[in-house]
Amino acid sequence: MIPFSLRLAVSGGREAVARLLMIAAAVAIGVGLLLSTFSSLNAIDRANERQLWMNTGAKGATAAAAADxxxxxxxxxxxxxxxxxxxxxxxxxxxxxxxxxxxxxxxxxxxxxxxxxxxxxxxxxxxxxxxxxxxxxxxxxxxxxxxxxxxxxxxxxxxxxxxxxxxxxxxxxxxxxxxxxDCEQDCYGGGVHGDRMVLVLTVVAAALIFPVLIFIGTATRLSAATREQRYAAMRLVGATPGQVSVMSAVESTVAAVIGTAVGFGLYFVLKPVVAEVPFTGDRFFAADLSLTLPQIAGTLLGVPVAAALAARFALRRVTVSPLGVSRRVTPKPPSAWRVTPLVAGLVELGYFVGGKPATTNGQSAAYLTGFVLVMLGLVVAGPWLTRVTAQAVARRTSRPASLIAMRRLSDDPRAGFRSVAGLVLALFVTTGTLAIMGTINANQATLNGAPEVRKAIVDTPFGNKEDAALLPAVPDRVLAQAHAVPGFQGIALVHDNPAGIGAHQLGERRFVPSLVSCAELAQIPVVGHCAPGATVAAVDPYQLLDLTDGSGHEWPAAPISAAEAAELPVRMLYATTDGSEEAKEQLRTLFMKEFPTYEPRLAEDWASEGQKKLQGWRQLANVVLLTTLPIAGCSLAVSVVAGLSDRRRPFAMLRLSGAPLRLLRRVVGLESALPLLVVSALAIGTGFAAAAMFLKAQMDYGLVSPDLTYYGLTGFGLVASLGIIASTLPLLARITGPEAARNG
Structure with missing residues (x-):
């Protein structure tokens, strides 16, 4: 039976070969993306393992025993x-x-x-x-x-x-x-960021694979009506349901096997490219991008089986009754229960806002199931929403094209929604991705500091602890070397205040200010100025570390002379430059050499790790958008063409009965555009809701409206989709000629 099925799979001429190649291409893209995602997850694990030694001695870091x-x-x-x-x-x-x-x-x-x-x-x-x-x-x-x-x-x-x-x-x-x-305090490596990236990549894996699976399913259904009639004829001459099931599955399985093999080749081609993408802010070692045996076996076995099941499901009516194809009985309408998975996914994401799992694996499982449920819910609820909308439009229109289109959508909303399912998911992914990225950028962009603050360098005791060892004094030669640095502008020494001069109660704690000579404070105007007539200012050392411009702040006078303040230990050195990288790094090097127990920092240092994470997330966003949107567009084009091909005879009959070609084009356009626009609105709203809950749970951020990039990209996607639909309409003139109206 299988050899006969293999022969049958390619005996249909160019159409059969094209269908086989389309399925194989869809599978190859899916397998290549899936394997690349798996290997990226494995590479992050290996990268984290390589840097464990950097956290030696940190609280809770386990270690293997040694001797000396x-x-x-x-x-x-x-x-x-x-x-x-x-x-x-x-x-x-x-x-x-x-x-x-x-x-x-x-x-x-x-x-x-x-x-x-x-x-x-x-x-x-x-x-x-x-x-x-x-x-x-x-x-x-x-x-x-x-x-x-x-x-x-x-x-x-x-x-x-x-x-x-x-x-x-x-x-x-x-x-x-x-x-x-406690990686927030003690970690030196980027393992914590790698763990977060595992979480994000896990969600991204689902975001990438869902549109690909829909593409595979769409390609598998190519010319489904033609194959249904062929298999129904075989049933009428004695073929058993099992034999028909084998024949329907063999074509897709063969294509899936070819596509899987090509997908592994695509993965090896993409491997050097993936290694260069700084997902975690840095590149991967190419050797770390490897696959485990379960991942290889699961892909080799799972993808062909999934394709066979898709083919079996697409042609399931033939195995029930050979007459069911010709009778074209209206399928059972979808019911309101289809919104259950969507609601369940949103409820799960909402639940974790107040109590996310403690471990990265737990968070990955929680958010993966939540996002998968939401995406599955959009696909499951789409036909029901399409039917409800079509019925509402039908009650308010009298135009022939609208009535025909809405009647067909009401009778078979699954077929109407199927053509736009991939794009709907792409819009959900785009909305969620850009909403999350926009919010993170809005909340972390302030880490860059004000322009004048970015020109300064602050040297404080390592960790800025209250009990840290302070400098008894700063040698004159060090100050002279600092003044000699090209681009240097000024420096102030912030002295400790052991006697508590100017101390006062601030809320529940006793605030003890630090002391700065007004002559030196005038050299660093970015942090403020002295009161008129003062010689020493009482300053808040923590406010000096603020990344905002404090040039307008007036510090109160301290009842101590400048000479007496100069004898006190130094808690902080605050230097300003012209903003050049050369000046800032030369001063940093000078301070590190002279004061090894102090830590010279720039505003950009506080932002460094945050910007590194943002860079990785931006790369992920680009990968997701550049992958899902083209795949969704291909899926839409293939689905619309497949729908036209499957209905060539009904459309040909309408043309013979007097329906003008422009009427048929309006019918096809409305059938595709209505579910696209309606369910897209649901996908966009759901994307914002899922992003808001994810941000609140993971980072305690409130959702920030995306910038014009999102609206431009979304508008472009919808217009491009309508353009794809319009580009398929000229096919109606070719496939609805009188020869297509003959009985098959």
């Missing part, structure tokens, strides 16, 4: 908006743990750097970057220690006394092998 203690001091450095991980190490014995990617620990005066950092050191002036790192470059930090080829990291060899003097330095007997409990 290792003095460990880790911190994040920054250079022109890029993050640099630095670990200062001092072993106490021969069995102290060794960092992954190294055969030995660096000796005092040596350091190992990642390839990307070595390249950056070669391309950057030493006064801006290289002078920060003591000693000489002794070798390369291997890939086993790096989550990405773009990672900037180095391991510095120091003496035990040098490491002990660093902030947060401690001894460890092993390196971390699991993420810490």
């Amino acid at each position: 203690p290792l003095w460990w001091g880790a911190r994040m450095d920054y250079y022109r908006g890029k993050t640099v991980f630095r670990a200062d190490l001092a072993p106490t014995g021969p069995t102290s743990p060794v960092v992954p990617g190294l055969s030995r620990l660096p000796a005092p005066g040596e350091y190992y750097a990642s390839p990307a950092l070595q390249e950056l050191l070669r391309d950057s002036p030493a006064v801006e970057l290289g002078d920060r790192f003591p000693g000489r470059l002794a070798g390369t930090l291997g890939d086993d220690a790096l989550p990405s080829p773009d990672t900037l990291a180095l391991v510095v060899g120091r003496t035990a006394d040098e490491v002990k003097a660093l902030p947060r330095a401690h001894t460890v007997t092993s390196l971390a092998t699991a993420m810490p409990d």
Whole structure:
């Protein structure tokens, strides 16, 4: 039976071969995207594993046992908006743990750097970057220690006394092998962002695959009416339902097998491209983009089986009764229960607003099922909404084209909605994606800081802790070197206030201001100015760290002389520049060399990690939009053409009975445009609702209206869809000639 079915699958001439190729192409696209998504998820897991050692000593980071203690001091450095991980190490014995990617620990005066950092050191002036790192470059930090080829990291060899003097330095007997409990405070690697990206990619996987599955289903149904008549004839001459089921499934299965093989080839072609996409803000190692055996087996077996089931479902009426095809009995109308999955998906997303799961895997499962239910609900509810709308329009129109179109949509709303299902899902994905991205941008764009603040550099005790060791004084030579930096404009020393001068009650706490000479404060006007006649200002050190422009603020006078204030320990150095990267990085390097227990920061440093995540999410948004919209457009075109082909005989009969061609074109246009516009409105509203609940649950953000990009893209998608529908109408003149009206 199978050899006969294979022969039958290609015996229909060019139409059969074209149908076979269309199904294979749809499957290949789906498989290529699916495998690329799987491998990206696996690459994120491997990237997180590679950087676990960076969190050694953090609270809750589990580790494997070792012997001799290792003095460990880790911190994040920054250079022109890029993050640099630095670990200062001092072993106490021969069995102290060794960092992954190294055969030995660096000796005092040596350091190992990642390839990307070595390249950056070669391309950057030493006064801006290289002078920060003591000693000489002794070798390369291997890939086993790096989550990405773009990672900037180095391991510095120091003496035990040098490491002990660093902030947060401690001894460890092993390196971390699991993420810490509190990544908001203690994590140095980007594992927390990688986990969030796993969550987002999991949802994206569903967003990508649903339109692809609809495309496959649409292609599988090509010329369904012609095949139904052919299989019905076979039933009438004695073919059993089982034999017909085999024949209907073989064509799609063969195409799916070919498409799956091509899809694996497409995946290997896309692999270098996917590796270059910075989903997490950095590229992947190409070797990390791999597949697991269950993923390979599931794809190899699942996709052909799904295609066979789609074909079986598309031609199910033939197996029930061979006369059912010719009689064309009106199918049972869809009922209101079809909105249940959509409502259930929205309710699930709403439930997690107040209590999201604690783990990334739990969140992935929760949001994946929620978004899948919503997308499935749109597909399931679409026919019912199409029928209800068509009946409402039919009651209010008397035009022949509208009546014919609405009558057909009322009789078979599933067929009417099927042509636009892919585009409806694409609109849901587009709305949700751009709404989430727009809201994140609106909430995190303020991290960039005011223009004048972005020109300043602040040097504070590492971690800015109240009990941090303060500088007894700042040497004059350091101030002279700072003044000599091209682009330097001014510097102020913010002194500690141990006597509590000017202290007062602020709410539930006692506020103790810091002290700044008014002469120095005048050099950094971005943070405010002194009261008239004052020589020392009482300032709020936390307000100095604000990223907003405070030039209009007037600080109160402190009852202390400038000479007395200058004798107090220094809590903060605040320097301003002309805004050039060269000036800011030279000052940062100078401060790091002179004050290793302090941390010089720029406004862009606070924004660095946030912007890195935003970049990754923007890339994901581009991937989703550039994938779903073209697939949805192809699905719409194929579906409309398939619908015209399946109804060539009824349309030909209408033309023979006197119906003008323009009337038939209006019928086809209305049949496609009505469900498109009506269900698109539902998809857009649902996309906004799902995005709002996801943002509130994950980030506690309120939904912000998208910018003009969204409205332009949505409008373009709808206009392009109507254009696709219009482009298929000329086919009516070719397929509705008198020869098509003959009895088959």
